[in-house]
Amino acid sequence: MTRLRMLAVLAVLASPALAEDLTPQSYQNLLTPLVQGGSDVLGAPLAYPAGTPNVTSAIVTVPVGGETGWHEHEVPLFAYILEGELTVDYGTKGKKTYRTGEAVLEAVGWPHNGVNTGTVPMKLVAVYMGGGTAANTIKVDASASK
Template identity: 50%
Template structure:
């Protein structure tokens, strides 16, 4: 019976401990440049924020494209490899935060064995497309 009381106290305090064990703010990324060193420039027009979760199947490719609005991304799960041409190739995995290449053509591919899910936050405007396919 004496052992049950300490276990009960631990279990009763577990939700408070879990809630209090996280920092109040956990900065994932703060930068003035994209992943390939481009300075961030906000587009002309009325500011517009777009949030999306991008899901890619294993082996799925994005095709060559560019972003005309700054894009902050956080990899929720999986793995994606991005080819930035002369700026190199980078692999992003679950938990990685980045500001994607800005106005520079690049192509991504899910190179993992499972789906990849990426939270994408575009800081654009009403007059600029967030993503533009390259021909």
């Protein structure tokens, strides 16, 4: 009887249906796309900086009513809002509000300021796709907003 059970288990493990479930294509079912594209939130094409790649990831937290301060990015930046709400002022390009569960390819080379307009601390995951001597973030004067 034990031999029969072993053969049954082997038959199940060797079945084509199970084999299909172990192929790389089945992993696609594990993915939930957040954002995809070749341009930032303002429509500018993304370009990686020259030099040795340097990817940095960080959790950014802004308290209720707090601001990021006017700044810009010299490298492409992916951001995903974990909690709260952030309204970003892009100057002449307008304002956009990002909420929990939303993702964005942030503006590159364009001054902007984020304000927590929600009721809880805003937390986001930031992934800077940098390299060479390009800075992830540089502070700019508010009057530099375009």
